[in-house]
Amino acid sequence: MKVTEHLERAAGPLISFEIIPPLRGGNVGELLTLIDDLVQYRPPFIDITSHAAEVIYEETAQGFQRRVKRKRPGTLGVCALIQNKWDVDAVPHILCRSFTREETEDFLIELRYLGIDNVLAVRGDDSGYQKPLQFGRSANLFAKDLVGQIADMNRGKYLEDDLLDADASDFCIGVGGYPEKHFEAPNLVTDVRRAKEKVEAGADYIVTQMFFDNARYFEYVDLCRAEGIDVPIIPGIKILATRKQLTSIPRVFHVDIPVELSAEVEAVAPERAVDVGVEWALQQSRELLDRGVPSIHFYVMQSSRAIGRLLDQLTID
Numbered sequence: 001m002k003v004t005e006h007l008e009r010a011a012g013p014l015i016s017f018e019i020i021p022p023l024r025g026g027n028v029g030e031l032l033t034l035i036d037d038l039v040q041y042r043p044p045f046i047d048i049t050s051h052a053a054e055v056i057y058e059e060t061a062q063g064f065q066r067r068v069k070r071k072r073p074g075t076l077g078v079c080a081l082i083q084n085k086w087d088v089d090a091v092p093h094i095l096c097r098s099f100t101r102e103e104t105e106d107f108l109i110e111l112r113y114l115g116i117d118n119v120l121a122v123r124g125d126d127s128g129y130q131k132p133l134q135f136g137r138s139a140n141l142f143a144k145d146l147v148g149q150i151a152d153m154n155r156g157k158y159l160e161d162d163l164l165d166a167d168a169s170d171f172c173i174g175v176g177g178y179p180e181k182h183f184e185a186p187n188l189v190t191d192v193r194r195a196k197e198k199v200e201a202g203a204d205y206i207v208t209q210m211f212f213d214n215a216r217y218f219e220y221v222d223l224c225r226a227e228g229i230d231v232p233i234i235p236g237i238k239i240l241a242t243r244k245q246l247t248s249i250p251r252v253f254h255v256d257i258p259v260e261l262s263a264e265v266e267a268v269a270p271e272r273a274v275d276v277g278v279e280w281a282l283q284q285s286r287e288l289l290d291r292g293v294p295s296i297h298f299y300v301m302q303s304s305r306a307i308g309r310l311l312d313q314l315t316i317d
Ligand SMILES: Cc1cc2nc3c(=O)[nH]c(=O)nc-3n(C[C@H](O)[C@H](O)[C@H](O)COP(=O)(O)OP(=O)(O)OC[C@H]3O[C@@H](n4cnc5c(N)ncnc54)[C@H](O)[C@@H]3O)c2cc1C
Pocket: 048, 049, 050, 051, 052, 093, 094, 095, 120, 121, 122, 123, 124, 125, 126, 141, 142, 143, 144, 175, 176, 177, 182, 183, 184, 185, 190, 191, 194, 198, 207, 208, 209, 210, 236
């Protein structure tokens, strides 16, 4: 079922999770345990991230060697597993970067065969690798272009112009939104206009980047509504779990950590940072639910420990 149908039919707010496929050669058993733990909280859908190939320079006897590596394959397999083993809707993330439009079309066809109705279309970050476009291949530059390709397929328009009477897909399309603006955008207003372009291209809902100050989310929603964006805007919440994340989260995700949160984390022993993070995210979640959000999306990634502690204390009605 589509994410938007879940939202429309729900009697109350929903919760969903985002997980990451294991590293190449990683432990599938740990992934299965993670999903087992998460499904106890009855998420209507689970997102699975997607990862572009990266350029890596390795020092060898011959000097530095340039290698292209895709460290985390498996998005499609994990989606198939979630959908078929646990009967939970899987939302694979699809990227512009490191995939040609032709590969994207093939991926979408695989999803259709698997009965997967949802995708989250994002551009992907610069991994240093640019796929060579040979033999007339093409690439999507921005998420809006990727959304357009999926929306075209939903209208029965595939990449081959001479493919007449092709079977139309019916994907529900999610996109990313940035309450603290995307780091490349000149300002928040321009970034919201870009988000509107994604909706006009066919996006059905927005999931936000993580934020640690709810005021940023509420302001973002107001700005989006003023710009005429009328699709659901699902807040994304991450539990800060280590002291190191006080610097890594702003560096990687370009979001602020409020002074009170960083001060509280610094005031406790490093192993208790997670206690502070769980309590902070719990208060955020309670306020979001009180203010009537349709759903909360938790960035779980690889471990259910912190989210389990939060959800065991959160009343959702
Ligand atoms: C919910 C969510 C899930 C994510 N999942 C993944 C994942 O699975 N894998 C992964 O690698 N990354 C993921 N990301 C990260 C994402 O790929 C990066 O943030 C990326 O840098 C931007 O992606 P986007 O889809 O928002 O890009 P876009 O919407 O294309 O925007 C990127 C930048 O370009 C600007 N822009 C847009 N259109 C134009 C235009 N026409 N001209 C000039 N500028 C323009 C925007 O303002 C913005 O600054 C996720 C992000 C979110 C919020």
